[in-house]
Amino acid sequence: VKAPQFFPWILNLNFGMLSKAHQLMQSRQIDVIHAHDWLVAHVGIQLKKIYNKPLVATIHATEAGRWHGIHNETQAYVHGMEWLLNFESWRTIVCSDYMRDEIRNSFQVPYEKIDIIPNGIKRDKFMFDFPDAWDFRRRLAADYEPLIVSVGRMVPEKGFQVMIEAAPEVLRDFPNARFVIAGKGPMLEELRHRVRAMGIADRFHLPGYVSDEDLIKLLRVADVGVYPSIYEPFGIVALEGQAARIPVVVSDTGGLTGIVEHGVTGIKTHAGSPDSLAWGIKQVLYHPDWGHWMVDQAYERLINTFNWDLIADQTKQVYARVVAEAGG
Template identity: 50%
Template sequence: MKILVLTWEFPPRIVGGIARHVAELYPELVKQGHEINLLTIEFGHAPMYEEVEGIRVHRVPVEPGDNFFHWIANLNQSMGKHGGKLIVEEGYFDLIHAHDWLVADAAIALKHHFKIPLIATIHATEYGRYNGLFHNDHRYISAKEGDLVYNAWQVIVCSDYMRHELQRTLAVPWDKMDVIFNGIRPEKKPRLHEFDAENFRRRFAADREKILYYVGRMTYEKGVQILLRAAPKVLWEMAGQVKFVIIGGGNTDHLKDLARELGIWQQCYFTGFMFEEDLHKFQAVANCAVFPSLYEPFGIVALESFAARVPVVVSDTGGLPEVVQHGKTGIVTRANDPDSLAWGILETLRNPDYVGAAIENAYRDLGRRFSWPKLAQQTEAVYRRVVRERSQVEW
């Protein structure tokens, strides 16, 4: 099959989880014999066209806008124009696959103009991120999500939680959705013997300190503030021998102020953005990963920790309880509850026997449930079903 993919992020442009998702899913589909042309936006010194693991990557220029929504409109105009040119020059495509609302207008226009069935993957919803729609920006984005799923022949979501959410908030019919988990490439994680782990670790904590970390965006729904509020209890029980490392770019001033207010500033390290090579090494030397999200459609960060053999503590929101099996591959705590989170962290730091078993169970689970070759086969099955259905109807 010949697939046209639209995504607003692709490495080296990494904004959230979509970049890693598309960069790791489509090489597996290429291996299965499919031709993938991927449209994304220009970024830095990345070439406007290149082949990445068999994916034909086309980066399009985007004119600056007066605001974010104007920029998105320009993005879609550029993608639509380039996508149409590609279809005319390269011949018929079997499917268009769009990732989230930001590329919806271009994907929908190409679908109707060329009569090519559209598949949409919804990675998160605006309603879910804010637990409601409270102003016009929220409602605008939600409407774009609604347009995309309405125009899609089939919708892919990353968890059962998201399937329920789309049915509830966007009125997507149950049988129009397929659940396909996110995956991970565990082989990319280094082991301790492959670098100077001892000295690398000392960049973040003293030898006597346990390293506990969060990595991700610094937005309210990620729950970093819950982790900081759990920290005093953890530090009290662990005689202060824990370093809380907060990894991620963006504005962290409010979180730093909270750390000072709670009296834990000396035990916190806000690293800012961390390059992937260093992040892989960091995970190898850490003692515990914590993801206290208030909203999390899936939780690919938990898989990253599984692959790095780091024990995880997560909240019971969204898709996280589907990814982390409580007591077997990690600990699941109550969302928005610092006491519950502190309990989960202490259970992990104090029980090396449990940690050893959980790490092994989690690593095995990667091959069973989160292997990209298997997930690509599931995606291919959706593709084949849609192509078959398309062949049976007049458009």
């Protein structure tokens, strides 16, 4: 695959990793090469061929999915490298049913070659004494004001523009509601301009970058966590909301579809629809007891499904299968 000039640093990265991997292979017994996404496809494939070891690929997202198709040479290069990594892999791991279907449709990878292993979350980082929680919250909203929070990169696929368009409908029923959208990215100034143009800037706070510590605190004090993605291979931000024990409202797309069971572990809404998103937010605000019940159901599922110990065991099972099939 011919790389455009935009990517020489990726090749340098792969050369550096290849050199380090050679050193490790001289002193350790390595049974499987595992490459995460196209950025390390070159080094993964070369190690496979040099040492005759099976290659496992994990694909977290695809270029076609991010951009709703392939539209230029740069995207075509990334797409080609994704195809090559899948072609060279013994097995491919994805994080959701949605991503399995995307890999199958984009690269013609047979279903039987794909393993679905979800991402996980460390629940304990959300479990800490927070005696100044009300003081922290009062920096963002008065005690009587519902606090609606979303976090993520400020890019179109995260759907924050949909959340802003949904806000007037929420404010019609809950005029004291406050919205916080935390994160940085190329759309940040555009989103700030949009809330000013809509006359609702006094109801919104878009702080940009937020430290990890404050981000967790922000989730802990929220009344609703909203994740309105247009494209979302998995949706770990929704797990973070659930780990912070707040009810979540998500768009019914991508990996979020599998994370949230509608009406049980959260509320699903139609992706890209401000009216649907506003409805979901209002459902949680109108029915706080239901919201608390969904929080308990979601937390139980975090323990039983999105648990790193379980995920590690599932990954080890893939490795064992690959080694056995490869004759190692």
